[in-house]
Amino acid sequence: MQLRMVPIALSLLATLTLLFGGWFLYQKMEVEEPIKHEIGQMESAKLARLEVAKDRIQVDLTVTNPELFPREYQDLRVKLADLLQNKAVDITIHNNAKALEDIWTNGVFSFTEAVDLHEYSRIPQIVSQWKEAYRLDEASTQMDEENIYVYLKRGTDDFYTIVPRYPAKEVTARG
Template sequence: MSVRKVPVVLSLLATLALLFGGWFIYQKTAIEEPIRTEVNQMTSAKLADLLVDKERIALNLTITKPDQFASEYARLLAAIKPISAGKQVEIHLTNQDPELKQIWSNGIFDITEAMDLHQYSRIPAILNKWKDANHLDLAASSMDDTNVYVYLQRGSKQYYTVLPRLSQQGNEVTIRD
C-alpha cells in the first residue's frame, strides 16, 4: 500500500490550523476581550498594552485619575482572577517618569521602614517631606486592605506605584516598647 503524500500533508496542515486557530480564538475571546472590557469600565485607568501567554497575563495601565485608582484596582484584580485560568497576573503602571522615579528610589527606605513596622500613618508625613524637599506639586497616598498606593506629580510628570501591605516572604518586623 502506498501512502499519498499530498493528502497526508494537507491533513496535517488542516489539523494544525484547527488546533492553533482554536487556541488563538479561545485566547482572544475567553481571556483578552473580557480583560479589555473590565479595564475599559475603569474610570481611573486606561489599558496601554495587554500580553497573554501560556503562563502569565501582563497588563500595562496608564493611570488617569490617581485619586480613584485605589478603589478600582481591587475590583480589577477580582474580575481578572477567574478569567486568568490560573495564569500569573502582572499589572504594570506606565506612569513612571524617570525624575520622579529617582525621587522615589532615594526615599524608598523611609516608606519601606514604615510599612515593615506597620506604621502606615507615617507615610503621608514622609510624602509631605518629599513634596517640600523635591518641589513636587502633589505627593499623595491611599491604602486599602492589601495595598498602599503612592502618587507623585511635578507638572505633567507622574509616578504611581502600588505596594503590597503584606510581605511576600512572611517576615515581619514589629516594634517592642
C-alpha cells in the same frame, strides 16, 4: 500500498490550521477580550500593554485618576482572578517618569521603614516632605487592607507605585 503525499500533506495542513486557529481564536475571544473589556470599564486607568502567555498574564496599566484607582484596582484583581482561574495575573503600573522615580528611590528607605514598623500615619508626612523638597505639583498616598498607593506628579511627569502591606504580620491592639 502506496501513500499519496499530496492528500496527506493537505490533511496535515488543514488539521494544524484548525488546531492553532482555534487556539488563537480562544486566546483572543475568551482571554484577551474580557480583560480589555474589564480594563476599559475603569475610569482611573487605561491599558498600556497586555501579554498573554500559557500560564500567566501580564497587564500593564497607566493610571489616569489616582484618587479612584485603589478601589478600581482591587475590583479589577478580583474580576481577573474569577475570569482567569488557572492563570497567574501580574498587574504592573506604567506611570514611572525617570525624574520622579529618582525621588522615590531617594526616599524609599524612610517610606519602607514606616511600612515595616507599621507606622502608617508617618507616610503622608513623608510624602508631604517630598512634595515640598522636590517642588512637586501633587504628592498623595492612599491605603487599603492590602496595599499603599503612592502618587507623585510634577508638570506632565507622574509616578505611581503600589506597595504591598502584610496585614497578617501586623500586631493590633485590642481592648
